[in-house]
Amino acid sequence: MSKHRILVTNDDGIHAPGLAIAEKIARSLTDDVWVCAPETEMSGASHSLTLTLPLRLREVSAKRFATTGTPTDCVMMGVAEIMKDNPPTLILSGVNRGSNIADDVTYSGTIAGAMEGTALGIPSIALSQAYGFDEGYQVRWNCAEAHGPDVVRKLLAVGWPQETLMNVNFPDCEPGEVRGIAITEQGKRDMQTAAMDRRVDMRGNPYFWIGFKRVRSNPEEGTDLRAVYEKKISVTPLHLNLTQFEALQTLRAAFR
Numbered sequence: 551m552s553k554h555r556i557l558v559t560n561d562d563g564i565h566a567p568g569l570a571i572a573e574k575i576a577r578s579l580t581d582d583v584w585v586c587a588p589e590t591e592m593s594g595a596s597h598s599l600t601l602t603l604p605l606r607l608r609e610v611s612a613k614r615f616a617t618t619g620t621p622t623d624c625v626m627m628g629v630a631e632i633m634k635d636n637p638p639t640l641i642l643s644g645v646n647r648g649s650n651i652a653d654d655v656t657y658s659g660t661i662a663g664a665m666e667g668t669a670l671g672i673p674s675i676a677l678s679q680a681y682g683f684d685e686g687y688q689v690r691w692n693c694a695e696a697h698g699p700d701v702v703r704k705l706l707a708v709g710w711p712q713e714t715l716m717n718v719n720f721p722d723c724e725p726g727e728v729r730g731i732a733i734t735e736q737g738k739r740d741m742q743t744a745a746m747d748r749r750v751d752m753r754g755n756p757y758f759w760i761g762f763k764r765v766r767s768n769p770e771e772g773t774d775l776r777a778v779y780e781k782k783i784s785v786t787p788l789h790l791n792l793t794q795f796e797a798l799q800t801l802r803a804a805f806r
Contacts, residue, residue, distance in 0.1 A: 553580070553582075553639075554579055554580040554582065554639045554640050554706075555580070555582045555584070555633070555636060555637070555638045555639050555640070556576040556579065556580055556582065556583050556584065556638060556639070556640045556641070556642060557584050557585075557586065557625070557628045557629070557633060557638035557640075557641045557642075557667070557672075558572045558573055558576050558583060558584070558585045558586075558587070558641075558642045558643075559585070559586055559587050559621050559624040559625055559628065559641065559642075559643050559663040560572065560587050560588070560621065560643060560644055560645070560646065560659075560660060560663065561588065561591070561592045561593050561594075561595060561620075561621045561643075561646065561658070561659025561660045561662070561663065562591055562592075562593060562646060562647050563587060563588050563589065563590050563591045563592070564585075564587040564588065564589060564610060564614075564616040566587075566591075566647065567647075567689075567691055568644055568645035568646055568647050568679060568689075568691065568694070569585070569587055569644075569645070571644075571645045571679075571691050571694050571695050571698070572642050572643075572644050572645045572677060572698075573585060574695055574698075575642065575645075575677070575694075575695070575698035575699050575702060576642055578698075578699035579640075579699065579702065579703065579706075583613065584613045584614075584615075584628065584632060584633055584638065585610075585613065585614040585615065586615045586616075586617060586624040586625070586627055586628040586632055587615075587616055587617075587621075587624055588616065588617060588618075588619065588620065588621065588623075588624060588659075589606075589608070589616045589617065589618050592620050592621055592659045593646075593647075593658075593659055594657050594658070594659065595620045595621060595622075595659035595662065596656065596657055596658065596659065596661075596662050597622055597662040597665055597666065598620050598622060598662070599620065599622050599623060599626075600618075600619040600620060600623050603618075605617055605618055605619045605623055605627065606618040607627060607631070607632075615627070615628075615632055620659060620662070621643065621659040621660065621662050621663035621666070622659075622662050622663065622665075622666045624663065625641060625643075625663050625666040625667050625670070626666060626670075628641075629667075629670055629672070637672070638667075638672055639672065639673070640672065640673050640674070640675070640706070641663065641664060641667030641672050641673070641674040641675070642674075642675055642677060642702070643660050643661070643662075643663030643664040643667070643674065643675070643676045643677065644660050644663075644676055644677030644678055644679075644694075645677045645678060645679050645691070645694045645698070645720075646658070646660040646676075646677065646678035646679065647679065647681070647689055648678065648679070648680065648681060648682070649678050649679075649680035649681075649719045649778055650676060650678040650717065650719060651678075651680075651717075651719050651736075651737060651739075651773075651774040651775050651778055651784065651786075652736060652737040652738055652739040652769075652773070652774060652775050653738065653739045654739070655717065655736060655788060658676070658678075660676050660677075660678055661676045661715070661717060661788070663676065664676040664715040664716070664717070665715060665788075665790060667715070668712075668713060668714065668715040668790055669713075669790060671712070673706075673709075673710070674715045674716070675702060675705060675715065675716040675717075675718060676715060676716070676717045676718065677694060677698060677718050677720075678717075678718070678719045678720070679691060679693060679694045679719075679720045679722075680719055680720060680721055680722040680778050681722050682722065683721070683722035683778070683779070690722060690723065690724060692724070692725055693720045693721065693722075693723060693724065693725050693728065694720040695725075696725035697720060697725060697728060697783055698718075698720070701718055701731065701783060701785065702718075704731075705718075705785070710787060713789060713790045713791060714787050714788065714789050714790070715787075715788050715790070716785060716786075716787060716788075717736075717774070717784075717785070717786040717787075717788050718783065718784065718785050718786075719774060719777075719778050719783070719784040719786075720783055721777075721778045721780075721781040721782060721783065721784075722778070722781075723781045727781055728781060728782065728783060729780060729781045729782050730782050730783070731782065731783045731785060732772075732776075732777035732780075732782040732783065732784055732785070733785050733786075734772060734773055734774040734776070734777050734784045734785065734786045735772055735773055735774070735786060736773070736774060736786055736788065737769045737770065737773030737774050737775035737776065738769075738770075738773075738775075739767070739775065745760070745761050746758055746759075746760060747759040747760075747761065774786050
């Protein structure tokens, strides 16, 4: 076993099956595994931080904690409070129920957990399990469980720069059907698939569900979308610095 101290978090909540898979992946690397996850589902929370309400921390069992906040809150709580005397050396966020590819990364609480770890200077990996690409809505957790340990070991062996997090997506297939690992860039989803479902409650008042139609597109080669469509594990390095440097130079020249 390695000497890593791993903090596991997610955005699906403390009782989510994907969190149990992430714990198994962590325990394949070290015996020193800690968990701090939201009490309830926080999907779509992005990198939000709770500033206007107090946070409650509950010890679920040994080295397992739940908070009333977001994934970002969980990582901060884990590093600054739960593990403050001996901080984690690696953060795993996930395994998310559903892929976090293309534009998803700007909404995802799973990505945000890894972003916060990266901002704190701790190597961080976001893990997500795609589903719904084939017929039915079965989540093949066994794909992430089977391939996760090897992917994480390979990433740790290679290493990656500061201010960069690793975004890993497992395809919607059985473990034996995986066609390898693809190192990818962030793709672009057809946002016309976004859906606003308007409904009316029993008192005649409208309410809405936001979601995305599950429609296959034809994404570019080399993207995370293409990799997952082709039943490959997608690994995408994401940088915290969002500066668009080409536009930066153009603006500097124009505003002289």
